[in-house]
Amino acid sequence: EPEVTQTPSHQVTQMGQEVILRCVPISNHLYFYWYRQILGQKVEFLVSFYNNEISEKSEIFDDQFSVERPDGSNFTLKIRSTKLEDSAMYFCARRGETNYGYTFGSGTRLTVV
Amino acid sequence: QQQVKQSPQSLIVQKGGIPIINCAYENTAFDYFPWYQQFPGKGPALLIAIRPDVSEKKEGRFTISFNKSAKQFSLHIMDSQPGDSATYFCAASINTDKLIFGTGTRLQVFP
Numbered sequence: 483e484p485e486v487t488q489t490p491s492h493q494v495t496q497m498g499q500e501v502i503l504r505c506v507p508i509s510n511h512l513y514f515y516w517y518r519q520i521l522g523q524k525v526e527f528l529v530s531f532y533n534n535e536i537s538e539k540s541e542i543f544d545d546q547f548s549v550e551r552p553d554g555s556n557f558t559l560k561i562r563s564t565k566l567e568d569s570a571m572y573f574c575a576r577r578g579e580t581n582y583g584y585t586f587g588s589g590t591r592l593t594v595v
Numbered sequence: 596q597q598q599v600k601q602s603p604q605s606l607i608v609q610k611g612g613i614p615i616i617n618c619a620y621e622n623t624a625f626d627y628f629p630w631y632q633q634f635p636g637k638g639p640a641l642l643i644a645i646r647p648d649v650s651e652k653k654e655g656r657f658t659i660s661f662n663k664s665a666k667q668f669s670l671h672i673m674d675s676q677p678g679d680s681a682t683y684f685c686a687a688s689i690n691t692d693k694l695i696f697g698t699g700t701r702l703q704v705f706p
Contacts (some may be wrong), residue, residue: 486638513692515693517694523698523699524684524696524697524698524699525631525639525684525686525694525696526696527693527694527695530692530693538692538693573638573639575638577691583629583641583644584629584641584694585641586631586638586639586640587638588636588637588638589636589637589638
């Protein structure tokens, strides 16, 4: 299975700044997801993206968050005005129409200071 | 009702032992139950998954046992090795869509 590549691997940003996390699924999969994992805690669903639209979002995914697939390949998560509590690992994931398994990226560690 | 409860929080076994990790759910609409392995600094990697129409599934040294009536499922790791030391997450979903993860079990296997 092709890997899911995420960039950057680590980003440090000041509170209130905008960050964009990138994911390259490298395939024709239709379903994309963002999850986050606060250090030492469980992985939490943020948003699902199907056919270039948000199909579901969690309570965490408020107005400060947005997702895009700007060029048909990259998949981005934007946080407009970061807060300290946004510090976490952010994982992109994909799955295919008939593939029951997800593939997760290696994550971006976001540190808000 | 969307929660998946996982236990124990941590587990220490000796090489060759059979660690067992348990999960329980409430939502009977869940129809896909995967287990993920996560090493520090890495993303979760799918180990094995089961659907509620079977009670057991084996893949190599990993076995899922599923009890639909009790709404519980568990992961058994046969002949555990130090390389199995990682954090293990159970999860559940409906139609293999968004995953609801358990809280994780940190497994340490000593030589």
